[in-house]
Amino acid sequence: MTPPTKRARTSSTSSETIAVDAITLSKLKQHESLWFEDGNIVLATDVHLYSVHRGVLARNSTFFKEMLELPNVGNTSISEVGSIGNGDSWEGKPLVRMVGDSDEDVYHILMAIYDSRFYRAQKPSTLPIILSLVRMSTKYDFPSIRDEVTSHLEPQYPTDLKLLKVRDSAHLVLDFKEEDDFQLLVVAEQCNVKAILPLLYLDCAALPLDDILSASEAVDLQRSSFLRILRGHEQLSKYTNQYGTLAFLPEQSCMRTCQSARIKLFAKYVKDPPKYAVHRLLLGNEPDDYENLRPSVCEICTKASSEALKAFQSEVWNAIPGMFELGTWEDYKRE
Template sequence: MDDSYIPIQDRKQHPTLWFDDGNIVLTTNISRFRVHRGLLSMNSPVFADMLSMPQPDRIEDGYEGLPVVEISDNDADFTHLLRFFYDHRYYQGGTETTFEKVSGLLRMSTKYQVDDLRTEIIAHLSLAYPSTLEHYMKAVDPDTQLPLFPPFHGQHFAVVHLARETDASILLPAALWRSMCMTTPGILEGTVDSNGTRHMLPPGDIRICMLTKSQIYKKLVRMESMLTKKGRLGCVRQQQNGGSGVAPCTEIATSSVINHFASPGLELVDDNDMFAEMKAFEKWRHLVCHVCRHAADSTLSSHRTRWWSALPLFFGLPEWNNSQNASN
């Protein structure tokens, strides 16, 4: 027998999930639960199949005269699932909870085919990792309060791990994008949360995020430069000057972009999110005339829409519709 094996009688009896009228004992490597076969079967087709097999009249290896089923799942994850079975208010989508509960329930609802719960949790996580650009812009707005879970360092990496583990493909494009927007040292070395836990991407995702970061930075520089030329033909200030020469707004914008990327001593942090902000653009946007500003805004909006449509492809993922189908 494995030296780490703990006899059933030595495992911790759960303080609330131990019912005197329960008719089956479930055990993890830490806890014992005395629960009800009917409730398990009603909530999960996996349990229904598992418990449909005939039980012997005499139980040699039971506990207190009851059949015992040993569960290989993580003790905390499985406890979350049982608590949900007994009270569906234990988890309610759209209300703030903890990442431990959300992740545990998503793993368990996937394994035990509790489909409604799985769908609700994925929808909950989609508040921060959505499939539409409109919802993404709300999610990254610093003034938005998401009823999700308290944010923590490394959470984007943790969500990527969770989405991979549970085949929640619809979460991956936004989660990988937000991971890619972390700094290079953060991607390569991981990030430590307040509890001292280091969160890292899977090795394959580290590679794809670094490759994508290089490509996206090139797109960023090209877009920052291109925006300076929008609106020049209708520039109000150029018309006021007789319509000849370089548009004044173009000169203002170009100078701002050059200063942004070339200022001596400027520390460039590679945590760029092109959907959330264009740092050079924001420096000159309010300085140009309304025609140039509107033309640049329209161009940027159009490009962001195309980038978002192609976002899954940046990371070698199926297109948005296919990701949605896979998650379901």
């Protein structure tokens, strides 16, 4: 049962401000699982009050360590330290207002530092938790949590072609959906999670144009990011056509049965190109066979096609960062 809320005691300021703040705080609920009776600091969102421990916050966050060392936390008139308001108290404990942070974000970061079972990089999590931890670990400098979330994300958006073949979104986010990439892209750019950006942009750009438009609008994507995705989408369309050309038309002249089969395969490919064609190329997959026409392709053309696709795979992979104005793969290896 949640204990009844109590009126906050604030230090001297205008009576009007005190009244408004007291009314606002009186509407907040003490969080059921993150209210420790032996806590010595209270964090306030627009929904909950969290009684936690100064030492735990300071040990995990450089920002909180420096902020909590200030002599006026909880003892001065309402002011701002970075994006955290301070100067109030609650039941004799300093009260810090988490200005600009959602209640969900504050809950997730506190759970991550208080409950070792809540989040681990090697276990699937939910997208809201991952986004919260990226935002909060960056904003308030929780280095160990940021490192852990980054190590969770990087294998799913690798900077090495060999690692692309072993990635599995099921190990990243529970019930992962294609449009989730756009939410992650917004946060990754805001928080400078640079390593995952090239593949993240690639995944976004590979969607059908209507899906790109609706997903971009849903997350209020920055115009510059949106234009990068559109330019990448256009380039991927060109690569998709080249993929089919190299797969089915490696030699212009050959025996009639082989040439006829390749022309039919190419025609069907152009009419209905596979979804994520460039991803298939990067994974080393050849286009699907249609109506069992592949056996009619001669050994010479099959070998020429495989060699051409392998070279094209390297070309496309090396072009990905530049496609989205993100430098080169060498830039990521140097970091």
